[in-house]
Amino acid sequence: MLRPATDALGRIHSDGPATPSRVDDPDADLVRRVGAGDPLAVRALTARKLPRLTALAARVLGDAAEAEDIAQESLIRAWRQAPVWRFGEARFDTWLHRVTLNLCRDRLRRVRPGGPQDLEALVDPGPAPDRGLEARDVGDRVAAAMAILPVRQREAVVLCHYQEMGNIQAAAALGITVEALESLLSRGRRALRTALSDLVP
Amino acid sequence: MTLRPDSVAATEARVRQLAESFGGDPARWPEADRPGAEAWIAAHPAEARRLLDDARSLDRLLFAWEAPRPTEDVRSRVQAAAPVQVRQSLRRSWVLTLTGGAALAAACLAGIVAAPRLVDPVARPAAAPVYASDLDSILAEALTPWEAPFAESATDARS
Numbered sequence: 001m002l003r004p005a006t007d008a009l010g011r012i013h014s015d016g017p018a019t020p021s022r023v024d025d026p027d028a029d030l031v032r033r034v035g036a037g038d039p040l041a042v043r044a045l046t047a048r049k050l051p052r053l054t055a056l057a058a059r060v061l062g063d064a065a066e067a068e069d070i071a072q073e074s075l076i077r078a079w080r081q082a083p084v085w086r087f088g089e090a091r092f093d094t095w096l097h098r099v100t101l102n103l104c105r106d107r108l109r110r111v112r113p114g115g116p117q118d119l120e121a122l123v124d125p126g127p128a129p130d131r132g133l134e135a136r137d138v139g140d141r142v143a144a145a146m147a148i149l150p151v152r153q154r155e156a157v158v159l160c161h162y163q164e165m166g167n168i169q170a171a172a173a174l175g176i177t178v179e180a181l182e183s184l185l186s187r188g189r190r191a192l193r194t195a196l197s198d199l200v201p
Numbered sequence: 202m203t204l205r206p207d208s209v210a211a212t213e214a215r216v217r218q219l220a221e222s223f224g225g226d227p228a229r230w231p232e233a234d235r236p237g238a239e240a241w242i243a244a245h246p247a248e249a250r251r252l253l254d255d256a257r258s259l260d261r262l263l264f265a266w267e268a269p270r271p272t273e274d275v276r277s278r279v280q281a282a283a284p285v286q287v288r289q290s291l292r293r294s295w296v297l298t299l300t301g302g303a304a305l306a307a308a309c310l311a312g313i314v315a316a317p318r319l320v321d322p323v324a325r326p327a328a329a330p331v332y333a334s335d336l337d338s339i340l341a342e343a344l345t346p347w348e349a350p351f352a353e354s355a356t357d358a359r360s
Contacts, residue, residue: 035287042283050276055268064269071271075279079286084294135265142266160223161263167223167231178231185222193259200258 027092035083042079049093050075052163053100059158060104062147070107074100090172097163097173101155108151138199145195153188156181212241217252225257 025031030048033041053074058067077099078092085092146154152174159170160181171181193200216238219230227239242249 034283037284037287039280039284042280046276046280050271050279054271054275058268059266067269068271068275072275072279076282076286079283080290083287083290138262138265139267142263146266157263160229161260162268164229182218182222186218189221189224189256189259192263196259196262199262 023088023091025087025091025093028087031082031085031092032087034079035085045078046075049078049096052093053096056097056100056158056163057104059143059146059162060101060151060155061107062143066107066111070100070103073103091169094165094169094172097159097165098175101173105151141196141199142192145192148195149188149191153184153191156184157188157192160185212237213245213248216241216249220252220256224260225253225255226260227253 027045027048030041030045034045050071053071054064054067056067057070057074058064061067061070074096078096081095146157149157155174156170159165159173160167163170165173167178167181171178174181174184176184215234219227219234219238223230227235227242230238242253
């Protein structure tokens with residue numbers, strides 16, 4: 001297994017994807033119990049992960065109904081994975097995010113063969129200039145600005161900003177280095193700032 | 202913590218990069234960068250505020266986008282699927298383990314059966330022995346065409 005080199009500060013320097021060598025997993029106990037068929041653990045893991053995965057898919061796809069389908073499919077895969085999960089190699093949450101992102105990419109490819117740039121045509125550019133902006137309008141403007149980002153930048157912003165993942169975990173979920181993640185984030189946020197420049201003081 | 206002038210410059214640049222990439226809340230920055238960045242922020246409150254406020258204004262806008270919550274229907278479907286999926290996965294894993302074990306056992310058995318035959322010369326297919334006299338005749342036959350030119354040139358030289 002590819003393991004990135006770390007310096008004295010724990011910073012990862014690697015040409016390969018970020019993969020923590022031995023990880024503490026806050027979900028480990030629940031996953032173990034799900035794998036043993038404990039229905040309470042199933043309920044607890046659903047409560048913990050379903051809203052999180054639905055939000056992830058909704059923000060990457062820009063479609064709530066599709067997001068629900070994808071979150072459901074991700075958790076069904078989680079039930080299959082739990083009995084054979086190899087603890088200590090990766091966080092279960094990171095793996096779940098990776099599964100969800102892959103399902104989202106498949107959906108984007110299938111539904112929108114032209115790629116994510118086609119999303120631009122599907123989103124509302126925002127309220128007319130003479131209308132005041134309500135909180136919901138701002139949310140819609142952000143959704144529209146996110147939809148026109150290249151998909152990798154959008155995924156990076158969603159993972160770090162909305163899913164509150166650390167850089168190592170987000171890079172692992174995307175299968176890239178932490179340096180590449182930082183570059184995606186920086187470009188993504190710059191593009192968002194430009195798209196929302198009339199709202200940023 | 203006192204920073205030397207060159208490291209102050211490096212840290213200021215790094216703080217700007219961090220704010221541009223991860224937003225204006227240092228708690229969301231990579232752990233490895235936080236101590237140095239926080240030291241710079243404490244030492245340069247005015248510049249830090251300018252850098253961080255800029256990033257925070259974008260953060261606030263991004264938080265205005267609320268994600269949908271899963272419906273009760275999908276929650277029930279997901280939970281209902283768990284027992285079957287876990288059972289099937291366990292069964293598949295046992296089948297794979299048993300198949301792998303059986304394959305290993307079969308390979309071992311085949312090795313045990315075949316090993317004596319591999320070391321027993323009687324069991325090998327008999328190859329015809331090659332004797333020295335045969336080799337001589339083969340070599341003689343192969344070298345015959347080469348002898349002629351030498352013989353001819355020798356004759357030419359003599360004549």
